[in-house]
Amino acid sequence: MKIAIIGGGAAGMAAVWYLGEHHQITMFERQATLGGNIRSLGRNVPRAGLPADLTLDAGVVEFSLENFPRFHALMDELDVELHDVPGTTALFVDGCPPLASPGNTLAAGRTWVARLAAWWRLLPVARAHRQFFACTRDVSLAELYGRTLDAYLDEGPFAEWARLLMLYAYSIPQEHLGRLSAALAVPALRTFLEPHQWTAIRGGVYTWIERVLERRSPEIHTSARIRAVRRSSSGVGIDLETGERLRFDKVVIATTPEQVLHLLTDATDDERRRFGAWESSEVCTLVHSDTGLYQRRGIRYFSEFDLFHTAAGLRGYNAYLNRLCAVPESADTHYSLSYGIDEEIDPASVVHRQPHRTPLYTVEAMRTREEIKATNGQRHTVFAGAWLDDGLHEGAIRSGREAASLTG
Ligand SMILES: Cc1cc2nc3c(=O)[nH]c(=O)nc-3n(C[C@H](O)[C@H](O)[C@H](O)COP(=O)(O)OP(=O)(O)OC[C@H]3O[C@@H](n4cnc5c(N)ncnc54)[C@H](O)[C@@H]3O)c2cc1C
Secondary structure, X not given: OEEEEEOOOHHHHHHHHHHXXXXXXXXXXXXXXXXXXXXXXXXOEOOXXXXXXOOOEXXXXXXXXXXXXXXXXXXXXXXXOEEEEOOOEEEEEOOOOOEEOHHHHHHOOOOHHHHHHXXXXXXXXXXXXXXXXXXXXXXXXXXXXXXXXXXXXXXXXXXXXXXXXXXXXXXXXXXXXXXXXXXXXXXXXXXXXXXXXXXEEOOOOXXXXXXXXXXXXXXXXOOOOEEXXXXXXXXXXXXXXXXXXXXXXXXXEOOOHHHHHHHEOOOOHHXXXXXXXXXXXXXXXXXEXXXXXHHOOOOOOOOOEEEEEOOOOOEEEEEEHHHHOOOOOOOOXXXXXXXXXXXXXXXXHEEEEEEEEEEEOEHHHHOOHXXXXXXXXHHHXXXXXHHHOOOOHHHHHHHHHHHHHHHO
């Protein structure tokens, strides 16, 4: 078959992998480079003056062994090298004592007295954590689909940590955190709160996209401007803004969901209702080398999941990249990836600014998801994306694979 795949993020590229062995694939990506939220400095975006042996990720960066089985299986197939990384976390709310995970406290090499004090501060957090597990254990999926995460959280430090972890996982602007659907967040939190072995890709996450391209060689249109996608009983027509009109047997739409109605000029009423419920947000991450945000708070150990709520009301994260991106230990620069706390970062230390577009997982949008999955594949059209699954890389790969099986 001749198959068009629209959207060259993880889900679209997974679909290229699973379909490309037997079918003729044409990939349409709106941006100048493939990867979507995968942005590896020195691979699919410019290295920005970094040393030649350094690749830093400015988007997707880490995966857990326990919860990303399909992703890890694909990396094995593609001979992509991964390395283990710690997954320590801490919460810094200005005006309150910091809260650090036991892994963080141990790795920081604190004295026993300091460790005991840190663990003592965690006791109420551990209690709230247990309560969260107890009150979400037997909740039905139908109930979760009707509520926001806030329905299951109080106002204590555990709740703040949980909200900020979700802000981190799904790149949600803080003003939208209160709209986050429990159907996505509760299962995610329940799995994130278990112990994990985290992994990262040596040489940058874009490495796996390069391997797919080497082995499948799809026809690629980057900077593609699609004017219309029209379905008929015999297949799919794609009109480009250049005036070109192309014919395919099937189309896989692997964009963010709010894009679908811009593409489908012949959308049915049901498609309009389902996809009209989705919004997205434009967020910007910074790769920087500023450690001032730690020094000002007297923090000596930098974690992979450091969450901040500043006195100025900013909520966001700083992920220490040196361990995540295997920066040689001899390097004397500390690199981080941050989001939501730009005013804390010295602009002179910013190596790269990366815009990303992410779906907003609101209750209204998530309610349409089961219906989209149940009807996926009709009219020669298959939808794919992390948003149809866990919102993360595991979900993107699973969804790309599912799209391949629905396509044939
Ligand atoms: C800053 C950040 C960090 C993240 N970190 C992690 C992490 O560490 N681990 C993890 O598992 N997940 C992480 N994620 C989640 C990440 O979004 C998913 O893991 C996954 O990469 C999403 O893939 P996708 O293909 O579903 O969507 P996307 O990556 O959004 O890809 C969609 C693609 O469609 C293209 N597109 C949109 N509209 C059109 C159009 N009209 N025509 C053609 N192309 C179009 C877009 O340009 C994009 O390339 C992170 C996300 C962000 C934003």
